[in-house]
Amino acid sequence: MSLTLIVLLPFIGAVLPAIMIRAGRNACATATGSVTLLALILLMAKAPAVIAGEVFQVSYSWLPELGLNVTFFLDGLGLLFATLILGIGLLIIIYARFYLSKDDPMGRFYVFLLLFQGAMVGIVLSDNILLLLIFWELTSLSSFLLIGYWKHLPAGRQGARMALAVTGAGGLAMIAGMLILGDIVGSYDLTVILQNADLIQASPMYLPALILILLGCFTKSAQFPFHFWLPHAMAAPTPVSAYLHSATMVKAGIFLMARMWPVLSGTPEWFYIVATAGLVTMVLGAWIAIFKHDLKGLLAFSTVSHLGLVTMLLGFGTPMAAVAGVFHIINHATFKAALFMTAGIIDHETGTRDIRRFGGLLNLMPIAGTIGIITAASMAGVIPFNGFISKEMMLEEAWHTMWLDQNWVVPLLATVGALFSVAYSFRFIFHVWLGKPRDENLPHHPHDPPFGMWAPPALLTVLVVLIGLFPSVIAGPLVAATAGAVIGGELPEYYLSLWHGLTPALGMSVIALIGGSLLLMRHGGLMSVTANLSRPDAKAMFDCGIAKAVALSRLVSDNLHNGSLQRYLAIMVIGSIGIGLSGFYAQPDFQSGSRELLEVSPPAAIGWLLLVVTCVAAVFMHHNRLLTLLLVGVVGLIVSLGFIYLSAPDLALTQISVEVVTVILMLLALNILPKETPKESTPGRKMRDGIVSIAAGLGVGGAIWAIMTRDLTNSISSYHLANSKVEGGGTNVVNVILVDFRGFDTFGEIIVLGIAALSIFALIETVTQGEAAKRLANWVVDHRRSADRHPMMMVVATRVMLPLSLMVGVYIFLRGHNEPGGGFIAGLVVSVALVMQYMASGFGWTQNRMKVNYHGMIGLGVIAAAITGVSAWVAGLPFLTSGFVHVHLPIVGEFELASAMGFDLGVFLTVVGAVMLALAKLSQVERMAEHVDINAEPMDHDPSATAAPAASPEKEA
Amino acid sequence: MPFVIELIISLLIVIGGAFLLIGSFGMIKLRDLLPRLHAPTKASTVGLGSLLIASMLFFWVERGHFTIHELLITLFIFLTAPITANLIAKAYMLLNVDPNKDLPPSKQDEGWATFDPIGPEGYDPSEEYQEKET
Amino acid sequence: MMKRYLPHPLLTLALLIVWVFLVNEISAGAVIFGLILAIIIPLITANFWPGRPSVRNAYAICEYGLVVLWDILVANVIVAGLILFRKTESLESKSVVVPLDLTSPEAITTLAGTITMTPGTVTIDLSADAKSLLVHCLHAPDPQEVVDEIKHRYERRLKEIFE
Amino acid sequence: MGDWIVVPIVLPAVMAALIVLAVRHDIILQRVFSITATVALVAVTLSLLIFASGNGPEMYALSDWPAPFGIVLVLDRLSAMMVFLTSLLGLGVVLFASSEWDKRGKHFHALFQFQLMGVNGAFLTGDIFNLFVFFEVLLIASYGLMLHGAGADRLKAGMQYVVINLTGSSLFLVGVGMIYSVTGTLNMADLAIQVPNVASGDAALLRAGALILLLVFCVKAALVPVHFWLPGTYANAPAPVAALFAIMTKVGAYSVLRVYSLAFGDTAGDMAWLAAPYILPAALVTLVLGMTGVLAAKRLNSLIAFSVIGSMGTLLIAVGLFTPEAISAGLYYLLHSTFSAAALFLIADLVVSRRGQFGDSLHTAPRFHQSGFLAVLFFVGAIGMAGMPPLSGFIGKLQILDAARDSDAMVWIWAIILVTSLMCIVGFGRAGSVLFWKSASVDGEITVEGAKWPVLPIIASCGMLGALVALTIFAGPVTDYLQGVSVQLFDTSQYIEAVLGENALSLIGQ
Amino acid sequence: MEFLVASSIGLLTMCGTYLLLRGRTFPVVVGLAMLSYAVNVFLFAMGRLTINMPPILRDGVTEYTDPLPQALVLTAIVISFGMTALIVVLSIRTFLEIGNDHVDGRPAGAPSEAGDKN
């Protein structure tokens, strides 16, 4: 339980700084510190037992299906890292309180820091590798926030993004590796995995898993060739650098290699990948560090180098090397965190981090200077500090390591690395603290910082010295416990002490010290040499890489999604032809149909000819839009005739009614739109579209040919035919299907119509704003117009037509259940009759006489349709269940009342409402364009009116 | 079916068909829209009329009861054909006829409605058009 | 009362007949239902037809109808002949002006319609003040004859019916 | 409870009609109606979800006609989950829109309710033509919503959206027609029975029809190469609408899953798992192109839109594997990606509305109000979309990777999912950096009129993010449920029995 | 007869598709209308062709054409009508807002939309 709490505390506590910042910076820091302290205390309470060899474990089920569970365990390795994370974390919190300036949002800083801390603790305590992955990626995210904390600095932003990209990428690789690992073992539990070294190493998936996991480790721990992000992350505030980039996050990779050491190490693959990468990193990082003028840059590359050192040790794969690695982790954490904090102090006090401007700072800030010198000496591996001991152990291990059967490679390079290490460490000592001040005009006048700022590094410095002097007393148990956990078996014999006698390692050490000192003396010269060397600039490469990736993405994405509907549609059409054909040809044994075909009658042939001619004419003459419309109208006419000919009277009625409303709609549109389509397609485009269209036509035509020439032996519609009259109460089976068997379709269908009208209304409502309004205001009528708006003969004719049409509408409506007709067609008939009034007598006059609101009609229609359904529902029957009765009235005789009629009434109302709303609204645009006042009189001139008309045109509201 | 009735029906059908054909033939034979307009508006209506009468007769004899709803179609056609012809003619004249040269004057205060405006307060949309043109 | 609910008995009658045409049967149920509709529909559409002319001269209507029907038949044969057997060049097509005495829009429209449906004439326009009809003749060697016939045969009768 | 299956369809429909009929002039009343209805919808769909998790598939025969002759609705674990998801999302959207968006055009709430109706109908129906009808309902409502408030860019994008989808609708009918023409049925369960019994000479037609239908579903699901409508549409739709559209692509995915596991699944003989060889490669390409778009984006909204394409790729990879594990993983990801896309669109709107003239262009602008708070929201949303821990996206991706293990394309799947995750991270990192960090180095501050702390939008956005958190925390129970979904999907006999009765099963030898 | 219908459907599809692929909204709308004719007839024809067997039940008549496709086509016609109405209005609205009727909202000859100026 308390194990979980240790992990959760930083996360839960992360809300505290956000809240406490309102109470002041001290309160904020104190709250943050207490959280960490509490976690540290909880951890320390377990430390003795762990050091004694006990392993704590706790487990909660989270996603057992995947094998992802919240399980933590605490062993020596976990203890060491958790202690480092929480302990150094605490110091950093204190340090940051004084480091951050008044302008820096401290609450946010601590929130991020605690989140990061929690993630780190999570990594080192996870007993489930999927859980570990989660924490792993969380550290990437929280470090992204921390590095980018000073968001006004471009370097900070770029560094943050680079760190995120690199470590994030590694993390993603690691996900794959971990999943493979889990697959090999059959469990994602670390404790289980650690038991299965043989299984893992024997698996053919071992190498992929290893590489993928190492990618994660190397990126996070800034190992060659992924070392480049770390220095750029130094744009972060110094506490962040100290915490993340020396003590904790960069060690996550090391931790994981150590954690996985029992199962992954010991193979040649491991050795050559890990040890080599470590070795190269160690040397390269140190070399670069020598020439960094930025204090933190120097420390950053030294960190890279030291991480390489540990990596190399782990890579050796021997228990002894592992012990050395573990010990160096501890030592490095102590001196490097202190060094960073010192660097922060210098930065803070002098206002610069440029080494070239320093010198003699020891005199000005003796406390910081002492701390800096001691810790730097430890970094250089100078007796008697802790760095010396672990470096000796490293050299010792290097001495007897063969690399590709060569015994000199590793020792030589290790010595060179150590030598460089001495050089940059001494540079830090001599160029910063000792000697003469080189720049009298530092931004600030430096002096020792407040206690809170130097105490944390001082504490670490004390540790540096004490571990150096009494290694086995101070660090021994921890090293033992940790190394035991890493090795996962018997510890080798080793002694943690300053003096091991005259060993080869000592010799190498001495060479390194002397060589390093000499190198530093020639620093100036070397500097000019290296300055002239064109080294690959990692940041530039990374930026260039990202820029290339973005450019490539844009090239691909923008060219593909170029906004051309024509292309999108062509692709879609080609895709559908392709997928249809692929299906057709993927299925063997296609047989042509054997259904007896119908005779071709002469009228049918003529109809067909008409259709062909009009279709083709419509394509070839489509530039003349009005003509196109006429031709398409003829197509509609022929299709309707065809429906009648082929036993579908309902379809014909519907088609012909829809046709006319569509024509009216299109004409309304055409008045606004250009009357001609410009000829702009290139011959190539026409060719392409022609081919695509022909293919589509052949495909669809072929398919329906194949369908019509074969029989359909059983269809659900036989049931409809059988039950339409008896159960559905209607002899028009199509109508019974529409209002009853499949009434739900119709319910949806009228809603589509209603929505269309509402959308049209909404679309046109906005026409009065913006560009559209301007265009309408400046509209120029571009065609000759007749003088009479409302020809008298037409007005009179439509007046006669209206009652007739309504009569027809009622007739069509009522008979729908038994004969061709129904609510939809009736609705269109009535709509057309009304539209005729609008066309003949003008909008203004007609609208003034129209008592119904079309919106309401749509709503009412849908509700009416729904009511017939809901009333069945309320009665405990399924929605839309219909009933019918035969009513007998005197004189009138017997007639049928079906609830489906209520439904059909809903259809009727919706259709009328929708059509009228859409047309009426659309015509509003026209009137705006034509700048015509709406009319109050139905005819331009009424010959029967004796007096001159009094009413003047009304301006439309 | 009595032969006479059958004969009448057949004749009506033949006449109807012939008139329809003539109507459409006139439409392609005549040179100009206004003459053309005569052909379908008249020939077709009579052609259709005879077919509808044939149909009425046929169903009367065939089904035994007098069907009258064909009359409704005839009614519609007779009601609408003049309007159609009028509007088509107007549409033609507007774009193809010069009212001052090609048409006789109306002999009234106002000219032909297609060209000369009248209405409440002398509303004249074509003036608007002219203005914008200049 | 009667006036209020049955303002246009003729229209109601016409609609009733239309209904009977539509349902294609003469039964009590059909007639009653048709009657209901024929009363309701004129009421709800009254707004759209202000000043419906009251036409009561049933005899005149019948006479007019028969005359027109006959003329239509004749006209068709004549026009058919013109179309089929005359060279298009030899047709004397022209537009003639028919000054009107009628003032009711319904009457004018009926006249115009009649002209269109009868021999070789189509009403192609109306003067803006509705005082003249522009009639196109397919073949009219003597325009005045056409005008006279229209005024005599149709307009006179329509005046009786409508005014 | 079975009686209530129709309610998620009828309730919004009636509510929309009522809004149009009664309160169209009063925006406050519209909001009250709309929000109340949506809350009620959440309650109903939750009850249905609970019901479905404790029962087998439940059929609802509309008009009381027996299947396959009438239209049936079917509530099973999958459809119950989808309607619940829809209503939750809908609630967030309506809350967000009720602050201000709904005033920018007419009829927002009516269209919104109709949209819910269409989506719910598509999820619940067990009839393939009825599915078409609901597709059309949801599409036309979406056209209306998409164009809500108009504006040049929106109209341009809307035009493309509408035309592409209308073309898709035509294809839908062709597909349905071909299927009916050889099977004689429209009922999905009946189809499952008819498909294996189709004469071999007719099978080619059936297969071609089924594949054309698949293409149509893929248009909705924004699968490459028929995804082109999405970037413009989502990027230019009003924010709450874009958020609501998060469910629209899922309708496509759902339909693929439903039809191609039921009728063209295990029992389909020759045509078993018909869709798989098409979906998987296309999904992989979709994911790559989506995340390429994320990397390439120059506008925030198009960044999010492309990430939606990417997430559809991820989801359809899982669907395309057609294994129980993959599908439950995919469904988990579906839940996740719906909320995360919605959240991002909503948050983006809060950001964009504060950036004044800078809008959603990924261009450095001066600071704006609440940029800190919004940065947090954006960060969380981006984590969700990129599939970074600790949010559900990560768990979803892990599950999909895990489920892809046995696939022949495993290497491709893993590599593409992981690499594109990185692209997404980089893309969102760049965007976030420009929006929230770079502004710190620019002088001045943008001030825009409007409520400083718009309560409803913030509640809605946080609610969407909260859903991600809940999905994460309750990953176990959710996955339990989803495994139940997979079981039901793969054991089609349950569905068929529920719809057609026990006797029908003998026809397919189960 | 079947051939006439099949070829008509094919032709309608062909012409509809060609118009659909044009660059201006009006032909596209017309193309969609033609496509919906094609599809409606397709859907209708999937019930096979029959002459003079309308699905209106009559005493003594046993043979009827398949009514279901007809019902489906009716639904499809209505829906495509609603869709056509919307897209017609949309094309006007877009034209008014943008000033040209290109489907991509750009004038003739203009290069494809150059993304966004970043």
Place this chain on the structure above:
Amino acid sequence: MIEYALNFGFVCVALALLMNLYRLTAGPTTADRVLAVDTMAINAIALLVLYGIGKATAMYFEGALLFAMFGFVSTVAYCKFVLRGDIIE
């Protein structure tokens, strides 16, 4: 006998339709085309009537009725469009 008459009728109407088609495509004025379409509607009604007689069914009457009604409306709409541009004003 009726059958022969019907066949004659069909042929006449079919030819008439073809002539209409010619006028529709040849124009030359829009009015000509509108006239052609209007006449087509009339011929279509004739076709329906003939067909109804041929099949001895009244099923197609409503079709003919609506053709008559709607043929008129669309012709009016086209003409109004040519005359005024705005058909509802």
